[in-house]
Amino acid sequence: NALSERLSVAPASVSSMLVRLRQMGFVDYEPYYGASLTESGNREALRLVRRHRLIETFLLRHLGYSWQEVHDEAERLEHAVSDGFTERLAEFLGRPQRDPHGDPIPAADGTLAVEDFFPLAEAGNGARVRISKVRDDDAPILDHLADHGLVPGRLLSVLEVRALDGIVTVEDEEGKTHALGEPLARSVFVRVEPDVA
DSSP, rough: OOHHHHHTSOOOHHHHHHHHHHTTTTTETTTTTEEOOOOOHHHHHHHHHHHHHHHHHHHHHSOOOTTHHHHHHHHHTTTTTTTTHHHHHHHHHOOOOTTTSBBBBBOSSSOOOOOOOGGGGGGOOTOEEEEEEEESSOOHHHHHHHHHHHOOTTTEEEEEEEETOOOOEEEEEOOOEEEOOOOOSSSSSEOEEEEEO
């Protein structure tokens, strides 16, 4: 049920797809008890994630797509290109480590960097943080973040986190302040920057 809600499809559609994925050896699935990726399923998932994130990067850097458009377009293209194309694309792009939203791009061997980041909403007052990634599945949030320059790599100082309403006020490197409501602050993932003495 959770999977059907997440994918916005009927539970029967999810069940039939899980049966097909089990037949392909990609999932262990027991109706009413859940599903999990097999080792080969995990490899296939990482292969598709790599392809998707490289396509997003290409669309943004070279075809003039906006930060907000690349995810949906990459969804359409990722199943239409070969592994050979994916590797040539990685080479052409200079083997990027991150996609435009800050998500790590799996290596060709299927390894994926594990990172230590957390939602901006959980930062403490006075913290210096750098945006690591943003959620890429909500166009209005992406529009707002892009319009305000709140993109991966941006350094922020947390001025205030209001417990009552969840508003997080930050200052960027240019001295501009931004007040983010809790849903927005939970869509921005950061890591603490070490103090520079």
